[in-house]
Amino acid sequence: MQIREIAKLLNAKVLCGEEHLDREVKSACGCDMMSDVLAFVKDQAVLITGLCNPQVVRTAMMMDMRCIVFVRGKNPPQEVIDLACSAGIVVLASDERMYTACGTLYVNGLAGGAEVHDRAC
Amino acid sequence: MTEHVNFHFEIDGENFTSAGEASVRIKKNLREMGFSPEIIRRVSVAMYEGEINMVIHANGGTADVDIYCDRIEIVLSDRGPGISNIELAMQEGYSTAPENVRSLGFGAGMGLPNMKRYTDDMKIESKVGEGTTISMTVWV
Ligand SMILES: Nc1ncnc2c1ncn2[C@@H]1O[C@H](COP(=O)(O)OP(=O)(O)OP(=O)(O)O)[C@@H](O)[C@H]1O
Ligand SMILES: [Mg+2]
Numbered sequence: 001m002q003i004r005e006i007a008k009l010l011n012a013k014v015l016c017g018e019e020h021l022d023r024e025v026k027s028a029c030g031c032d033m034m035s036d037v038l039a040f041v042k043d044q045a046v047l048i049t050g051l052c053n054p055q056v057v058r059t060a061m062m063m064d065m066r067c068i069v070f071v072r073g074k075n076p077p078q079e080v081i082d083l084a085c086s087a088g089i090v091v092l093a094s095d096e097r098m099y100t101a102c103g104t105l106y107v108n109g110l111a112g113g114a115e116v117h118d119r120a121c
Numbered sequence: 122m123t124e125h126v127n128f129h130f131e132i133d134g135e136n137f138t139s140a141g142e143a144s145v146r147i148k149k150n151l152r153e154m155g156f157s158p159e160i161i162r163r164v165s166v167a168m169y170e171g172e173i174n175m176v177i178h179a180n181g182g183t184a185d186v187d188i189y190c191d192r193i194e195i196v197l198s199d200r201g202p203g204i205s206n207i208e209l210a211m212q213e214g215y216s217t218a219p220e221n222v223r224s225l226g227f228g229a230g231m232g233l234p235n236m237k238r239y240t241d242d243m244k245i246e247s248k249v250g251e252g253t254t255i256s257m258t259v260w261v
Contacts, residue, residue: 034173035231038166039238051226055173058141059226062148062166064158079138 001025001110003067003090006046009104010094012069015081017090023066027111030102034059046110048101052076057083069094071101126154126188132172132199134181137225143184144169154188156261163239164193164259170232171197171255177222178202179253193259195240200252207245211237 004021007014014021025045031037032051037044037059047060048069057080060068067090070076075093084091094101106112128150130143148165156164168184175182179201187194204210211233218228237243240257247253 032226033229033231034226035170035229035235038170038235039231049226053225054138055141055226058145058169061145062141062162062169064162 001105001108003046003092005108006067006069006105006110007092009108010069010071010092010096010101012092012094015076015091015093016085017067017088020066020088020090023090025066025110028102028105029112030098032098038062046105048098048105050074050098052080054080054083056080057087057089060084060089061087066090067092069101071096071098128186128188130184132175132181132184134176134179134199134201137176140173140176141169144172147186151188151193156193160193160259160261164195167236167239167243167257167259168195168197170236171195171257173227174232175199175201177218177227182252191261193261195257195259196254197256198252198254203249203251203253204245204247205249207247211245 003023027044028046028048029037029040029044030048032049034055045066047065048071049056050072052070052074068084069092071094073095081091133139144165147168148161151161175197179199182199185196209215213234214230216228216230222228241260242258244256
């Protein structure tokens with residue numbers, strides 16, 4: 001799925017990374033606990049979250065994610081947007097709640113990431 | 122790369138906003154040095170979890186990353202409260218993080234297990250009232 005389509009499906013505003021909207025992403029993770037995000041490794045490209053502090057962006061950076069979707073109508077502070085921007089991560093903001101946002105993307109073909117049980121690689 | 126390179130960081134325990142900056146820095150350095158994305162991710166995630174732990178549980182500390190041609194060693198050291206039961210702390214889901222930390226997205230009790238999972242070797246030395254030192258190795 002292209003990031004552009006995620007924005008469309010979630011009726012989301014693009015807060016940064018307009019130039020990367022054509023990028024293809026294959027899987028996503030919806031989570032408000034950052035260590036849970038860090039426990040799943042297999043090529044998750046999209047982080048859907050209701051938190052909006054800088055650690056959300058650093059978590060996405062650590063996992064080489066390409067897009068963060070802030071749900072529940074959260075407006076992340078400018079420093080958070082700037083941090084994501086500097087890392088080339090697309091930032092979207094949607095009014096949808098977490099459950100609905102994840103469900104919408106899932107039924108439209110965006111899969112969940114695979115869990116690492118043993119070793120990351 | 123023939124020689125060994127060391128990066129040293131002071132981790133500010135007062136500042137949650139800047140927590141993780143050292144790990145971002147290391148990630149960039151490793152990328153510039155040409156390590157594989159998989160190795161870079163394992164090192165930076167393990168270090169990030171440890172860095173966050175020092176900020177939320179131990180009021181800051183130091184991080185040292187030593188890069189050799191065959192391995193990367195990460196040593197995180199703090200003078201925080203220490204960990205009284207390391208075996209318990211290593212269990213997935215065990216956390217003493219208070220509500221204000223949980224509302225920031227930490228306290229799932231997954232950090233230490235993640236550090237173990239992403240590294241080839243992990244050693245915790247801790248004394249209650251004195252501090253904690255965690256050493257991790259990732260073989261390249
Ligand atoms: N550097 C440290 N100093 C003192 N206690 C620590 C330190 N690191 C971890 N702990 C203790 O071990 C527990 C488990 O740590 P772990 O990183 O697994 O989970 P967490 O930090 O509570 O939550 P998460 O990492 O999932 O956000 C912590 O809740 C804390 O009690
Ligand atoms: Mg932790």
